[in-house]
Amino acid sequence: xxxxxxxxxxxxxxxxxxxxxxxxxxxxxxxxxxxxxxxxxxxxxxxxxxxxxxxxxxxxxxxxxxxxxxxxxxxxxxxxxxxxxxxxxxxxxxxxxxxxxxxxxxxxxxxxxxxxxxxxxxxxxxxxxxxxxxxxxxxxxxxxxxxxxxxxxxxxxxxxxxxxxxxxxxxxxxxxxxxxxxxxxxxxxxxxxxxxxxxxxxxxxxxxxxxxxxxxxxxxxxxxxxxxxxxxxxxxxxxxxxxxxxxxxxxxxxxxxxxxx
Amino acid sequence: xxxxxxxxxxxxxxxxxxxxxxxxxxxxxxxxxxxxxxxxxxxxxxxxxxxxxxxxxxxxxxxxxx
Numbered sequence: 448x449x450x451x452x453x454x455x456x457x458x459x460x461x462x463x464x465x466x467x468x469x470x471x472x473x474x475x476x477x478x479x480x481x482x483x484x485x486x487x488x489x490x491x492x493x494x495x496x497x498x499x500x501x502x503x504x505x506x507x508x509x510x511x512x513x514x515x516x517x518x519x520x521x522x523x524x525x526x527x528x529x530x531x532x533x534x535x536x537x538x539x540x541x542x543x544x545x546x547x548x549x550x551x552x553x554x555x556x557x558x559x560x561x562x563x564x565x566x567x568x569x570x571x572x573x574x575x576x577x578x579x580x581x582x583x584x585x586x587x588x589x590x591x592x593x594x595x596x597x598x599x600x601x602x603x604x605x606x607x608x609x610x611x612x613x614x615x616x617x618x619x620x621x622x623x624x625x626x627x628x629x630x631x632x633x634x635x636x637x638x639x640x641x642x643x644x645x646x647x648x649x650x651x652x653x654x655x656x657x658x659x660x661x662x663x664x665x666x667x668x669x670x671x672x673x674x675x676x677x678x679x680x681x682x683x684x685x686x687x688x689x690x691x692x693x694x695x696x697x698x699x700x701x702x703x704x705x706x707x708x
Numbered sequence: 709x710x711x712x713x714x715x716x717x718x719x720x721x722x723x724x725x726x727x728x729x730x731x732x733x734x735x736x737x738x739x740x741x742x743x744x745x746x747x748x749x750x751x752x753x754x755x756x757x758x759x760x761x762x763x764x765x766x767x768x769x770x771x772x773x774x
């Protein structure tokens with residue numbers, strides 16, 4: 448704002464006179480207009496900064512967090528378990544049973560998707576689907592089956608922001624393999640079907656038998672959900688797969704996964 | 709508002725510029741570390757789940773899966 452010269456309209460030229468500046472109506476209006484303009488500009492800059500935060504900074508932060516959580520999970524698995532093993536038995540001949548539900552927020556598995564290996568390689572899977580959890584990896588819908596169990600093991604992950612693990616969900620094809628590693632077992636899923644035109648209210652996609660309400664599940668399914676379009680979340684994209692093989696962890700990773708931990 | 713800020717800073721324009729940039733840095737840091745992390749989960753821009761609106765994500769015992 449320009450410094451306004453003091454205009455003495457009373458005719459006196461004494462600079463120490465007590466006559467105050469006169470506020471012209473134009474002055475006040477200019478002040479208001481300027482203030483409003485600056486407010487709008489400030490809001491615009493704030494919005495821009497929010498975009499930078501969302502689309503860049505959360506990626507930086509989550510990349511770090513994901514690496515940390517992955518190390519914690521691997522360190523936890525490397526520790527020998529004392530007492531009854533809550534995970535399934537490592538008897539290679541036994542039925543894959545999944546295991547007891549992990550604590551909310553804890554990482555219990557690692558996800559490997561060769562087709563998306565630049566974003567999803569050893570991605571932690573944590574129990575729950577809150578925003579806080581999704582900033583640390585993929586989230587497992589709590590009300591769905593455990594990995595390898597009969598029913599539908601459903602997970603969700605970000606497609607943009609927070610290191611965007613499912614950014615290239617559009618690269619997936621029917622027949623692609625998805626690997627889930629737990630303490631004792633490797634689970635190999637094959638992708639069978641997807642639907643990129645879902646809505647956030649399509650809860651049926653994570654049902655034990657998607658598409659058949661109330662049906663008793665017989666298959667061991669996998670469901671992966673994320674948002675669509677890439678930088679919005681008005682819709683949802685879901686991929687479904689089925690378990691085709693398991694392998695004891697002691698036998699090493701299955702073909703298709705060369706893991707450098 | 710911003711003119712007042714500039715006028716109030718002591719010194720000549722190089723020092724003022726430095727002080728302004730420092731103040732900007734502090735504001736941006738506060739935004740990125742405190743304000744935006746608080747704000748971002750409240751925005752609907754990156755929901756990825758198909759939870760019903762009434763789903764509560766506090767820990768609950770798992771239903772038995774048969």
